[in-house]
Amino acid sequence: MSRLVYAAWSRTPTGIPRVELAYAEHFIATAQDRLHFAILDAFGRLQTVDSRLAIGFVREIAGYWEGSVASPWAYFRVVLRAAWIHLILMSRPWADLRELVAAPAVRSLYVIPSQLQLEHCRLIEGLKAAGDLKLVYFVHDILPSQMPANFPDGAEDRNRRRMENAARLADAIIVNSQATTLSFKSHFGLDMAPEMLVVAPQGVTLAKVPGVASRPPTEPYFVMLGTIEPRKNHLVILNLWRDLHAEFRRKAPKLLLVGSRGWKNRDIIDLIEWNAPPRGMVEELGRLPDMAVASLLEGARALLLPSFAAGYGLPLAEALSHGAPVLCSDLPVFHEVGRGIPDYLPPTAAGAWRAAVLDYAGPGSPRRAAQLVRMASWS
Numbered sequence: 001m002s003r004l005v006y007a008a009w010s011r012t013p014t015g016i017p018r019v020e021l022a023y024a025e026h027f028i029a030t031a032q033d034r035l036h037f038a039i040l041d042a043f044g045r046l047q048t049v050d051s052r053l054a055i056g057f058v059r060e061i062a063g064y065w066e067g068s069v070a071s072p073w074a075y076f077r078v079v080l081r082a083a084w085i086h087l088i089l090m091s092r093p094w095a096d097l098r099e100l101v102a103a104p105a106v107r108s109l110y111v112i113p114s115q116l117q118l119e120h121c122r123l124i125e126g127l128k129a130a131g132d133l134k135l136v137y138f139v140h141d142i143l144p145s146q147m148p149a150n151f152p153d154g155a156e157d158r159n160r161r162r163m164e165n166a167a168r169l170a171d172a173i174i175v176n177s178q179a180t181t182l183s184f185k186s187h188f189g190l191d192m193a194p195e196m197l198v199v200a201p202q203g204v205t206l207a208k209v210p211g212v213a214s215r216p217p218t219e220p221y222f223v224m225l226g227t228i229e230p231r232k233n234h235l236v237i238l239n240l241w242r243d244l245h246a247e248f249r250r251k252a253p254k255l256l257l258v259g260s261r262g263w264k265n266r267d268i269i270d271l272i273e274w275n276a277p278p279r280g281m282v283e284e285l286g287r288l289p290d291m292a293v294a295s296l297l298e299g300a301r302a303l304l305l306p307s308f309a310a311g312y313g314l315p316l317a318e319a320l321s322h323g324a325p326v327l328c329s330d331l332p333v334f335h336e337v338g339r340g341i342p343d344y345l346p347p348t349a350a351g352a353w354r355a356a357v358l359d360y361a362g363p364g365s366p367r368r369a370a371q372l373v374r375m376a377s378w379s
Contacts (some may be wrong), residue, residue: 010260011287023111057082094102098126106132107133108133112136113174115162118169137169167191174199223296230308231310237304241281244318253361257285258296302360305326307347308329
């Protein structure tokens, strides 16, 4: 649960901590009597966490992310639990999981759902040498190795070490899509047996709360959901909204941006601020609790997802789960997740995005109505 504990300071989760939370909740529900949580502590040691402490933290952060993000007291409780876990671990003498793994007649299954830790290969090698341990590792994407210019410095090197060690040390690898499987195998796993890679698509928990209303349908709006960084291709949409403002002024639809500011995004931020009030065309909402995001999606004309690349596309699945149409890039993984439901557009085709947005913004949009019909078959 290393990623989950460090995510406590982030207020709202990105995709990978959500997956780690889902796995934690699953194992608490199905294997609590033989379950141990591990954390890479501040000294670089892998240690187990007291089960009651770990389970209490998992439940606290799940409730916080679902609907209490606006509460400073709820945030304080989550951070306090995370800090207490770290304090306890750091106060221990040097110890790791080897003693647990080395117990006689014990077979251990070590699951890492967060794409962490394998840059520290000696820790995992030590565990495997200590006893009968099988490693299951979740690969979410290899995007830093495919498009390093879009990521912070050092991300490509760190990702390459993780993936090379995963191919060498893992007994099984979970991947979130067939597209991720193909990219991982072509870059890092050419010699891996096919049965070692298991595709497990990410599920979606529907967050609904009575009394949280969407924006009124008389004020059409679109949503972009995700960290503001180059790979998500906010620029094509923000330039489109600048043009819509010049042509339609206040009659143009609004654009709501949900997600934190990431990296290498100065050009994107400049356009956001150009479109911001007093023009009022673009609203940057930052991170929101799940219930607020659900409400926005349910009232949106569409989710806009013009990404250049993705490992899965969790916002796409979330939008379709809430009955929100999607306009997205023509990527193989979006076809895999969307199953032909969204309207697919080339990520750099500004004219195609303009035509689709204007069509979907109208109250009688035929393209939007057709997608809603197709959506009945999606799960």
